[in-house]
Amino acid sequence: xxxxxxxxxxxxxxxxxxxxxxxxxxxxxxxxxxxxxxxxxxxxxxxxxxxxxxxxxxxxxxxxxxxxxxxxxxxxxxxxxxxxxxxxxxxxxxxxxxxxxxxxxxxxxxxxxxxxxxxxxxxxxxxxxxxxxxxxxxxxxxxxxxxxxxxxxxxxxxxxxxxxxxxxxxxxxxxxxxxxxxxxxxxxxxxxxxxxxxxxxxxxxxxxxxxxxxxxxxxxxxxxxxxxxxxxxxxxxxxxxxxxxxxxxxxxxxxxxxxxxxxxxxxxxxxxxxxxxxxxxxxxxxxxxxxxxxxxxxxxxxxxxxxxxxxxxxxxxxxxxxxxxxxxxxxxxxxxxxxxxxxxxxxxxxxxxxxxxxxxxxxxxxxxxxxxxxxxxxxxxxxxxxxxxxxxxxxxxxxxxxxxxxxxxxxxxxxxxxxxxxxxxxxxxxxxxxxxxxxxxxxxxxxxxxxxxxxxxxxxxxxxxxxxxxxxxxxxxxxxxxxxxxxxxxxxxxxx
Amino acid sequence: xxxxxxxxxxxxxxxxxxxxxxxxxxxxxxxxxxxxxxxxxxxxxxxxxxxxxxxxxxxxxxxxxxxxxxxxxxxxxxxxxxxxxxxxxxxxxxxxxxxxxxxxxxxxxxxxxxxxxxxxxxxxxxxxxxxxxxxxxxxxxxxxxxxxxxxxxxxxxxxxxxx
Numbered sequence: 308x309x310x311x312x313x314x315x316x317x318x319x320x321x322x323x324x325x326x327x328x329x330x331x332x333x334x335x336x337x338x339x340x341x342x343x344x345x346x347x348x349x350x351x352x353x354x355x356x357x358x359x360x361x362x363x364x365x366x367x368x369x370x371x372x373x374x375x376x377x378x379x380x381x382x383x384x385x386x387x388x389x390x391x392x393x394x395x396x397x398x399x400x401x402x403x404x405x406x407x408x409x410x411x412x413x414x415x416x417x418x419x420x421x422x423x424x425x426x427x428x429x430x431x432x433x434x435x436x437x438x439x440x441x442x443x444x445x446x447x448x449x450x451x452x453x454x455x456x457x458x459x460x461x462x463x464x465x466x467x468x469x470x471x472x473x474x475x476x477x478x479x480x481x482x483x484x485x486x487x488x489x490x491x492x493x494x495x496x497x498x499x500x501x502x503x504x505x506x507x508x509x510x511x512x513x514x515x516x517x518x519x520x521x522x523x524x525x526x527x528x529x530x531x532x533x534x535x536x537x538x539x540x541x542x543x544x545x546x547x548x549x550x551x552x553x554x555x556x557x558x559x560x561x562x563x564x565x566x567x568x569x570x571x572x573x574x575x576x577x578x579x580x581x582x583x584x585x586x587x588x589x590x591x592x593x594x595x596x597x598x599x600x601x602x603x604x605x606x607x608x609x610x611x612x613x614x615x616x617x618x619x620x621x622x623x624x625x626x627x628x629x630x631x632x633x634x635x636x637x638x639x640x641x642x643x644x645x646x647x648x649x650x651x652x653x654x655x656x657x658x659x660x661x662x663x664x665x666x667x668x669x670x671x672x673x674x675x676x677x678x679x680x681x682x683x684x685x686x687x688x689x690x691x692x693x694x695x696x697x698x699x700x701x702x703x704x705x706x707x708x709x710x711x712x713x714x715x716x717x718x719x720x721x722x723x724x725x726x727x728x729x730x731x732x733x734x735x736x737x738x739x740x741x742x743x744x745x746x747x748x749x750x751x752x753x754x755x756x757x758x759x760x761x762x763x764x765x766x767x768x769x770x771x772x773x774x775x776x777x778x779x780x781x782x783x784x785x786x787x788x789x790x791x792x793x794x795x796x797x798x799x800x801x802x803x
Numbered sequence: 804x805x806x807x808x809x810x811x812x813x814x815x816x817x818x819x820x821x822x823x824x825x826x827x828x829x830x831x832x833x834x835x836x837x838x839x840x841x842x843x844x845x846x847x848x849x850x851x852x853x854x855x856x857x858x859x860x861x862x863x864x865x866x867x868x869x870x871x872x873x874x875x876x877x878x879x880x881x882x883x884x885x886x887x888x889x890x891x892x893x894x895x896x897x898x899x900x901x902x903x904x905x906x907x908x909x910x911x912x913x914x915x916x917x918x919x920x921x922x923x924x925x926x927x928x929x930x931x932x933x934x935x936x937x938x939x940x941x942x943x944x945x946x947x948x949x950x951x952x953x954x955x956x957x958x959x960x961x962x963x964x965x966x
Binding site for chain 2: 345764765766769772781
């Protein structure tokens with residue numbers, strides 16, 4: 308079969324750019340990488356057939372610059388542009404500009420991004436389509452008095468969300484009427500600063516809720532499939548760090564309802580490409596629409612691990628106008644998969660990003676283990692971009708086997724030179740509550756708030772270090788062992 | 804060799820011994836053996852199954868990885884001055900934990916290597932031992948106290964001349 312495109316530009320960096328280009332190579336599509344000054348010589352730039360500098364380290368002049376990316380696409384003769392996740396991936400104006408410039412945008416059209424990027428409009432559209440939404444308020448009357456009346460109707464506690472926002476910014480839980488006015492003022496201030504708009508949506512706040520989401524993919528011929536669900540309840544700062552599929556909280560009947568609801572949501576907005584419909588699941592098992600991500604998700608590898616499908620390949624094929632190559636009954640999920648996100652961040656300092664240079668890395672290996680990483684020789688983790696180092700994915704025949712493999716993979720993983728969340732990831736997947744599948748978005752606060760690794764090594768480790776430094780090959784006192792010798796061990800985003 | 808982890812100094816003396824090494828780390832004696840060193844990795848055996856040590860050097864900073872946790876040590880030149888607190892003879896908690904035993908009293912004479920205070924963290928007991936002979940000048944924590952790393956626990960004064 309002819310490749311869907313001859314040449315594709317990836318408007319992203321890091322592991323996801325490397326991941327997209329892997330599928331392009333398999334399909335015979337030539338690849339164009341774009342890179343900022345901070346990413347000169349980085350792995351995604353080196354692995355592409357062509358690499359184009361697009362500006363300074365600061366993202367708004369490089370990876371967020373529509374003009375710079377279109378210029379690179381014109382200069383290299385790319386036919387299509389894949390936006391990855393983050394950056395411009397959910398920007399409707401970018402999607403339109405790409406199409407207007409004569410390129411194929413790998414994703415839905417601008418209108419779909421704009422609709423789903425607006426929490427007011429998205430809630431209204433979903434409610435109209437019969438998709439359950441939380442008791443809430445998505446209207447235009449934003450006066451304090453009216454919002455108070457709406458909050459009383461919804462019932463306390465309520466969650467304030469910026470209508471144009473994302474990523475947890477400006478979100479606030481309000482416990483009682485007396486606290487509403489000051490919370491509104493603070494959320495509006497943050498929303499205006501971050502998103503340029505003050506409007507807020509109110510929703511009932513559900514404690515001990517789970518985050519479940521449905522992967523969908525649609526072609527331009529009316530074909531629309533779901534690829535099952537993922538559970539992403541383990542979060543810090545409202546952002547996921549451990550994901551899995553299937554969700555341990557769903558029985559077959561509830562799973563069917565959830566996935567059909569995801570399909571209905573995508574159909575209601577005329578979806579095209581791969582997307583994810585996110586739901587909050589209450590402790591009673593009911594689920595409610597949260598938002599739709601109109602792009603490929605960070606955690607898509609767990610879906611690939613159980614379905615055997617390549618989501619990037621499906622994205623490229625439907626973007627090229629091809630029909631989906633399979634029907635819903637042909638989508639078969641096998642076994643269980645878990646993903647852990649390894650970040651350069653400090654769990655003991657409010658999960659703040661911890662930039663630095665990677666001096667030594669050992670990747671986990673083993674049956675059912677996949678590592679997606681954008682790291683390469685000389686990798687610096689800078690303050691400019693997301694500090695994701697690698698995604699570790701473990702597949703097993705059941706959840707227990709996947710968990711055991713992930714535990715082993717994390718024990719094998721070694722990162723030297725910067726602070727990471729590796730110890731926290733181990734604490735999560737080794738916790739009895741994780742083994743029991745008792746997940747909720749407050750899992751870390753409930754189980755791991757007090758758990759800290761010792762900051763100083765045990766005496767034996769230090770004594771052994773001194774002995775090792777004196778040995779042949781230990782680097783002696785002055786010579787440094789080649790810190791990059793190990794880096795080649797990181798697999799090139801290969802599926803297990 | 805001497806290292807500093809945060810504020811906490813590590814003084815390491817190492818001697819070849821039969822089948823491995825004898826070391827004294829901050830006054831605590833240890834015997835262990837070491838597998839071959841390759842690509843910044845080696846196996847360390849105290850007793851029972853070996854533990855992997857990974858390490859990398861960045862100038863005077865040494866990064867090590869031990870039992871799933873990354874640590875950072877700064878190397879000090881031999882004979883360089885130790886930290887003030889250490890010079891003054893104060894011994895600090897090596898890790899966050901709970902003081903499970905205080906084995907000495909103020910005014911007591913102690914021998915080099917004698918156990919002074921035991922700190923328990925994550926079900927592991929760590930004994931603080933006297934780095935040299937002296938007299939307990941002060942105790943800063945009692946049994947059951949939660950302590951942060953680097954917090955002084957015991958102060959040892961050198962015995963006066965001729966005492």
